[in-house]
Amino acid sequence: EVQLVQSGGGLVQPGGSLRLSCAASGFSFSNYWMHWVRQVPGKGLVWVARIDTDGDITTYADSVKGRFTISRDNAKNTLYLQMTSLRAEDTAVYYCARSRSSFDPWGQGSLVTVSS
Amino acid sequence: EVVLTQSPGTLSLSPGERATLSCRASQSVTSNYVAWYQQKPGQAPRLLMYGASSRATGIPDRFSGSGSGTDFTLTISRLEPEDIAVYYCQQYGSSPPWTFGQGTKVEIK
Numbered sequence: 001e002v003q004l005v006q007s008g009g010g011l012v013q014p015g016g017s018l019r020l021s022c023a024a025s026g027f028s029f030s031n032y033w034m035h036w037v038r039q040v041p042g043k044g045l046v047w048v049a050r051i052d053t054d055g056d057i058t059t060y061a062d063s064v065k066g067r068f069t070i071s072r073d074n075a076k077n078t079l080y081l082q083m084t085s086l087r088a089e090d091t092a093v094y095y096c097a098r099s100r101s102s103f104d105p106w107g108q109g110s111l112v113t114v115s116s
Numbered sequence: 117e118v119v120l121t122q123s124p125g126t127l128s129l130s131p132g133e134r135a136t137l138s139c140r141a142s143q144s145v146t147s148n149y150v151a152w153y154q155q156k157p158g159q160a161p162r163l164l165m166y167g168a169s170s171r172a173t174g175i176p177d178r179f180s181g182s183g184s185g186t187d188f189t190l191t192i193s194r195l196e197p198e199d200i201a202v203y204y205c206q207q208y209g210s211s212p213p214w215t216f217g218q219g220t221k222v223e224i225k
Contacts, residue, residue, distance in 0.1 A: 061212075107160065
C-alpha cells in the first residue's frame with residue numbers, strides 16, 4: 001500500500017524551530033517529487049515547498065522562503081520540512097504529498113501551533 | 117501566478133441530485149493540468165480527478181470532470197451521503213507555485 005506517515009508537529013513559541021518528517025512506503029520514493037502543503041484550520045490549501053527526486057532542486061512559496069527548508073533522505077525514504085523563525089501565521093496543519101503531476105497520496109497531516 | 121476561483125462557496129443538495137462545481141482560472145491552464153481533491157472533515161485531501169477529466173484510481177464513476185482553458189467543472193451525477201466534503205481544484209500546469217481554489221463545500225439539504 002502506498003502510504004505517507006507524518007510525524008513531528010506540536011506547539012512552538014514564536015521565533016522557534018520545528019522539523020516535520022514524512023515517511024514513505026509502498027512505492028519507489030526516490031522516483032517522485034515531493035511537496036509540503038499547509039492548511040489553516042477551517043481554511044483552504046496552500047502549497048509551501050517542493051523538492052525534486054535527488055534533492056537538488058527546491059522551490060518555496062514566498063511566505064516561507066528563507067525560513068523553511070525542504071529536504072529528503074532517499075536511503076531512509078523520508079521527506080523533511082525544517083521550519084525556523086516561526087510566526088503565528090505559520091500555524092496550520094502541514095501535509096506532505098507525492099507528485100508526478102497531481103498530488104497523490106497525501107500524508108495524514110501534522111498540526112503546528114505557533115504561540116507563546 | 118494562476119488564481120483559481122471556485123463557485124459556489126456552498127452547495128446544498130438532496131441525495132440523488134446532481135452536483136456541479138465550477139473552477140475558473142485567471143489565465144489559461146497549460147495542457148488542462150487541473151486536478152480535483154475531496155477533503156472530508158478531519159481527513160487529508162484525496163485525489164479525485166487529474167488532467168481535468170481523468171478519474172484517479174478507485175474513484176466512483178459518478179464523479180466526472182470536464183473543461184479546458186480557464187473553465188473547469190467537477191460533476192457528481194447522483195449525490196451520495198458519503199460525498200459530503202469540501203472539494204478543491206488545483207492547477208499544476210503553470211507552476212511553481214502550485215495553486216488551489218478556495219474550495220466548495222457540498223452539504224446535504
